Amino acid sequence: MTNSAFWMMLITQATVTVVTIYFFYRVLTAPDREEPDSYSDNDQE
């Protein structure tokens, strides 16, 4: 594998992985909205 191919693969795959994890992290840490929101699992019984 040539250096340029290796770096192309590494940079692209690392960037995509980091961006995906970053957005997922933002979703998981976003504050809950006031009820009624779109999701039923966090509704009060």
Place this chain on the structure above:
Amino acid sequence: MSTQTQTWGTRVGLILAMAGNAVGLGNFLRFPVQAVENGGGTFIIPYLICFLLMGIPLLWMEWATGRFGGMFGNHSTPFIVDKMGKSRFWKYIGVFGIFTNIGVAAYYCYIESWTLSYVFHSLKGTFIGMNQSEVVDFFATYVSLTESTLGIPFETVFFYVICLALNTYILSKGLKGGVEKVAKVGMPLLILFGVLLAIRGITLGDSGAVAGCTDCDSFLGLNFLWQPQFDTLWNPDVWLAAAGQIFFTLSVGMGTIHCYASYVKPKDDIALNAMTAGWMNGFVEIVLGASVVIPIAVGYLGLDWVRENAGFSMAFETMPYLFNKWGTLLGSISGMMWFGLLFFAGITSSLAMGTPWMGFMQDEFGYSVKKSALTFGLVTLVMGLPTVIFFQEGVFDEYDYWAGTVSLVVFGLAEAILFGWVFGIDKGWAEIKKGSDLALPRIYKPILKYVTPTILLVVFVMSLIKPVNNDWQGAWNNGWEFDSGSIIGKMMNVDVVHNRTAIADHFEAEVSGVVEIIEMESLTKVLIHGEGAENALASYDFERGDEVIVGNGQVVKAGDDIANGSFVNPIFYKHLSRLLLLGLFIFIMGMVYYATILRNPNKS
């Protein structure tokens, strides 16, 4: 209008379901092949640019459109887009958002059923000890109606019905209890299986090389995929291929995103959700999809073989043979993981395809979730059986072209115009920003209005009139000859030169050459050889009732009659497929018209 109370259970569940909708078989099979054919590592540059300029805007547009329609109790595209445009024309454009899903689900469930069957065969150890041609023959036997690999009559139909029934059952459990649950289990498993296989693909090296194979090395495969060739950046074909790949991989232009998003409340975020689902699809495609099939295949079969044979069929005709090389236990587990991964990729997409129809039936005709799921199953079965029964006659490919390719681009272009120009970019931008957990770059506002529709228009026009051999300059100078893959070329059947009558009383030779006749027990085989060539250029089987009118050693030209009798030519199945799809479209249009009358009996 809807009084239904379907909701998503959690935000993560919605995102996984959206990502599952986008992640499909193409992430593992189409993307690496497109990359191989379009400049390897450099393909990724136009791919990422198209993702930023077309993919993200379309995702935001569709999420915003869906949530906007949901505010009025609409969960299917005809009535969602009807609220955005003043003319009733848009409502009928919205028919594409139901039609495409049924048309694609009809044949997509068939591929899904192969993966289900191959999981079973991998665990059963069917492929152990088979050589490559035996694995290829196994697939041919499996898709043949008359033969069976398990002794089950009509085995391929059996697995198709099982698969469709499974989809129908899950859909009948609703969004939260069915679709979301499957996504929460299926997506993590898909990623786990993908990561394990990718690690194997990346680390395989030349350990699988047979003696004498100098290009059997998985690193060569990775090198081939990722080696930048910057000169290809100036080739418009590469950009067109990248735009096409982004379009199909994100499942935009289908109506499924609109439907899922229509269950999101107006004050809740869509911008961050759309980005998360979109990038997750990118992760599965770029990180996992690029690290499995090509490196493993190159590791065992060599780079030259892959260059010549890279394609969709590798999943079923090559991979089981390669897994064999990892030993009985590991081979079976890897086969189960590979086909399991494809199955989860498939079912999370096919479930999404069921929801627009279900939303429509519930909203407009008051159907229950169960009843609407059942009607989806029945309509899809009616549309899908011809793709199973006449698979080898090309019905599957026709569905894939018209429902799975052309209608996506048409609807994608229409909705981009609707959103940016009819609904208005100011209102549209405000819709996207409403409740957003993400600071949106303002540059996307002009991109949404000008760039995205322009790219889609270019993709559509180039697909419509693509000249033969993609030679635009030559076509301009010497007269336009449509490529057989262009929309107009397909409509004119330019790839069918001979035997253009659907049902004919004579059969024409499709190539020129010397005739060889072999009499067999129940048929007469006519082979046509090229001059001095041993292998036949064409081979035809004629039944006893047909009259072969050429003799051994006779020289025939393409177009000459070689037999009289009663013949159903391949073009018949093209017409049949198109009529079925057209019938489906008109049927859904009729239902939309009827639903409009039900909504407002005084106006239609």
